[in-house]
Amino acid sequence: MHSLAKKAAEISAAALTLGFFALPIAFLISVSFKTPDDVLLGRFLPTHPTLENWPTAFAVTDLAHFILNSVIASILAGLLTIAIALPATYGMVRLKVGQAWLPDFTLSSYVAPPIVAVLPLFYLLKAVGLLNSLFGLILVYGFMNLPVAFWLLAPFLRQVPVAIEEAAALDGAGPFVTLVRVVAPMIAPGIAATLLISIILSYNEFLLASTLSQTDAARTLTVGVSLFQGERLENPGQMAVASLAGIVPVYVLALFGQRWLVKGLTHGGVK
Amino acid sequence: MPTPTSPGSASSALKVLSLTATFNTTLASLRVEPTRRLSWRFLWVAPLVAALTITTVYPGIFLIALAVSDSRLGKPFRAFSALKNFVASLSDPLFLEALGRSATYAVASSFVQLILGLAIALLLSALVKSGRFLMSLILLPLMTPPVMVGIAWKLILAPAGGLLNGVLMNLGITDAPISFLGTAGLAWLSVGVADVWQWTPFIAILCFAAIASLPGDVFEAAAIDGANAWQVFRRILLPLLAPQLAAIFLLRLVIAFKIFDLVYVLTFGGPGFHTTTASFHIWRRALEQFDVGRAAAETLIFTLVVGVVTLPVVWLAKHAAKAEAGHA
Numbered sequence: 001m002h003s004l005a006k007k008a009a010e011i012s013a014a015a016l017t018l019g020f021f022a023l024p025i026a027f028l029i030s031v032s033f034k035t036p037d038d039v040l041l042g043r044f045l046p047t048h049p050t051l052e053n054w055p056t057a058f059a060v061t062d063l064a065h066f067i068l069n070s071v072i073a074s075i076l077a078g079l080l081t082i083a084i085a086l087p088a089t090y091g092m093v094r095l096k097v098g099q100a101w102l103p104d105f106t107l108s109s110y111v112a113p114p115i116v117a118v119l120p121l122f123y124l125l126k127a128v129g130l131l132n133s134l135f136g137l138i139l140v141y142g143f144m145n146l147p148v149a150f151w152l153l154a155p156f157l158r159q160v161p162v163a164i165e166e167a168a169a170l171d172g173a174g175p176f177v178t179l180v181r182v183v184a185p186m187i188a189p190g191i192a193a194t195l196l197i198s199i200i201l202s203y204n205e206f207l208l209a210s211t212l213s214q215t216d217a218a219r220t221l222t223v224g225v226s227l228f229q230g231e232r233l234e235n236p237g238q239m240a241v242a243s244l245a246g247i248v249p250v251y252v253l254a255l256f257g258q259r260w261l262v263k264g265l266t267h268g269g270v271k
Numbered sequence: 272m273p274t275p276t277s278p279g280s281a282s283s284a285l286k287v288l289s290l291t292a293t294f295n296t297t298l299a300s301l302r303v304e305p306t307r308r309l310s311w312r313f314l315w316v317a318p319l320v321a322a323l324t325i326t327t328v329y330p331g332i333f334l335i336a337l338a339v340s341d342s343r344l345g346k347p348f349r350a351f352s353a354l355k356n357f358v359a360s361l362s363d364p365l366f367l368e369a370l371g372r373s374a375t376y377a378v379a380s381s382f383v384q385l386i387l388g389l390a391i392a393l394l395l396s397a398l399v400k401s402g403r404f405l406m407s408l409i410l411l412p413l414m415t416p417p418v419m420v421g422i423a424w425k426l427i428l429a430p431a432g433g434l435l436n437g438v439l440m441n442l443g444i445t446d447a448p449i450s451f452l453g454t455a456g457l458a459w460l461s462v463g464v465a466d467v468w469q470w471t472p473f474i475a476i477l478c479f480a481a482i483a484s485l486p487g488d489v490f491e492a493a494a495i496d497g498a499n500a501w502q503v504f505r506r507i508l509l510p511l512l513a514p515q516l517a518a519i520f521l522l523r524l525v526i527a528f529k530i531f532d533l534v535y536v537l538t539f540g541g542p543g544f545h546t547t548t549a550s551f552h553i554w555r556r557a558l559e560q561f562d563v564g565r566a567a568a569e570t571l572i573f574t575l576v577v578g579v580v581t582l583p584v585v586w587l588a589k590h591a592a593k594a595e596a597g598h599a
Contacts, residue, residue, distance in 0.1 A: 010394060010397050010398060011398075013394055014394055014395075014398055014405060017391055017394065017405075017409070018405065018408065018409070020468070021408070021409050021411070021412055021468065021472065023427070024420065024423035024424055024427060024468060025411070025415075025423065027423060027426060027427055027434055028419075028422075028423045028426065031426055039432040040431055040432040041432065041437065042432050042433060042434060042436055042437020042438075042440070043434075043437055044434060044437075083318075084318045084319055084322055085319065087315050087316075087318075088315060088316045088318065088319035090315065091312070091315025091316045092315075092316060095312060095315060097312045097313060097315050097316050098313070098316050098320075102316055102319075102320070105323065106319065106323065109323055109326065109327040110525065111525050111577065111578070111581060112327065112574055112577070113528050113529045113531075113550055113573070113574075113577060114529060114531070114550075115531065115549075115550040115553050115554060115570060115573070116330055116331075116334070116570055116573075116574055117326055117327075117330050118554070118557070119330075119333070119334065119337065119557055119563055119566065119567060119570070120329060120330035120333040120334060121325075121326075121330065123333065123347065124325070124329070124333075140326075142322075143322040143323075143325055143326045144326055146319060146322055146323065146326075150319075175315075200414050203416065204414075204415075204416035204417060204418075206416070206417065206418050206531070206532045206535070207531050207532065207550075207554070211558065221416070222416050222417075222418040222419075222532075225418055225419065225422070226418050226535070226536060229422070229536070236426060236429075236432070239422060239426075240422075240426065243419040243422045243423065246416060246419055247415055247416065247419050250414045250415070250416065251411060251414065251415075253414075254410060254411060254414040255407075258407040258410060259407075261407075261410060262406060262407060262410065262476065265473070265476055265477070265480075266476060266477065266479070266480030267480070
């Protein structure tokens with residue numbers, strides 16, 4: 001009896017928690033099917049559901065173009081992050097390169113809030129002609145996410161048994177071949193998690209994008225949606241459509257890689 | 272080239288020679304063996320070091336240069352202005368208030384989210400099987416772009432047609448709609464709730480992993496001893512988890528100082544300046560007023576504040592981890 005009551009309490013607490021976390025997304029979905037008059041009623045569900053908001057939101061804005069920009073920028077930036085972070089983390093953790101200062105320096109560079117980099121990077125990109133270009137943004141994102149990538153990758157590399165690398169070395173493999181052929185496949189889930197998280201961080205970024213790429217051609221989704229607020233989309237239904245359409249790519253990525261994500265975020269602590 | 276000669280001291284000249292010789296051989300050995308190996312090995316981390324130079328070292332130097340100059344966004348470095356920008360920043364009550372707000376918010380929201388996250392983690396561990404499924408679901412807020420989180424909560428909190436006002440009025444709790452984002456205290460609370468929605472799942476997942484890493488027999492022993500749930504939590508779980516909780520708190524503190532998007536979308540720093548954080552204040556100074564010299568000085572002061580607030584927690588986390596290692 002006592003344990004039954006306890007179970008009931010646990011389940012209702014879990015339902016409450018889940019409800020809180022589901023609410024904003026559920027409400028966005030509901031509003032996306034509402035007419036402006038329907039929104040003003042302040043109810044959860046639409047009274048006269050309409051599909052109109054969906055095509056209209058894509059027609060009156062560059063939504064599809066902004067989403068494409070964000071997808072391209074975040075994927076390429078994610079790959080750049082991995083290309084730099086994997087050898088560097090291996091160098092630090094296993095080959096003890098710069099071990100005395102580099103790990104601390106890498107992690108502490110994450111502490112500074114992003115506002116610190118806004119002005120210096122603005123002038124740097126301006127000087128090299130990469131302001132308002134997707135390529136400039138890709139470089140910035142690829143570099144900015146390195147501390148996070150190091151933080152995520154290092155524990156996975158530490159878990160690889162040294163004996164395996166020694167065996168590879170006895171077979172005459174150099175450290176680079178060992179990393180690519182032997183170690184990387186072993187920590188593939190960690191690399192996947194790091195790649196996914198880097199992509200999502202870039203996809204979601206707003207402050208740097210709003211300053212470094214201000215033209216329509218190179219605008220990313222978060223900046224585009226923030227502009228809709230004041231400009232084109234006075235209609236909450238269309239605003240909800242724009243937000244949802246932008247969320248879909250990350251959610252697809254998150255659901256597809258959920259196993260790696262949980263593992264990556266907990267340093268392999270949750271199996 | 273004239274060499275300095277001290278009177279009648281062949282021995283000292285010899286000494287200098289031998290010293291030079293030693294020095295040369297040391298140099299040579301450095302140049303040949305370890306240096307070459309060092310330089311090749313450095314290639315492993317060279318791209319990382321170059322990237323961090325661009326994202327961290329260069330901005331630091333550039334900001335110092337901007338801060339001691341009279342600079343506009345379109346025309347930086349117009350004149351050297353020494354410490355004028357720092358003096359102006361430190362005597363600007365609006366900036367000092369924004370600094371205080373950022374620090375207070377970071378500490379307060381970190382405490383709240385750590386407590387909520389730990390509670391959710393305990394709940395998930397109690398629900399064993401469905402817990403894992405719930406965990407991948409509550410991962411989604413973390414993945415949602417903060418701009419979209421802001422828009423979703425704005426729709427919920429809106430005075431006209433907002434869900435919350437609709438519910439409150441239907442239940443007869445209020446007669447007129449409440450302007451949640453237009454009222455000083457409520458606006459901060461709203462930003463805080465949206466932030467809780469976005470980041471608590473991450474804290475919960477980290478706490479869950481920390482709990483999962485504890486040896487199971489501790490709980491069995493406690494259960495045999497007849498300890499109740501609160502005693503187990505207070506006497507066993509909390510002390511064992513302390514080092515990891517300190518590390519999670521530190522991570523959350525660092526993230527809390529980065530808040531920008533939610534403020535931008537939900538309140539734009541208002542009403543008045545009531546939700547203007549240091550980041551948002553600096554952003555307006557640089558990109559609305561174009562005074563980048565002053566903004567650079569404010570950024571450097573803000574970075575210092577972040578360091579001062581964060582360092583004790585770094586120390587605490589390290590200390591806790593060491594104490595833990597000492598026990599083991």
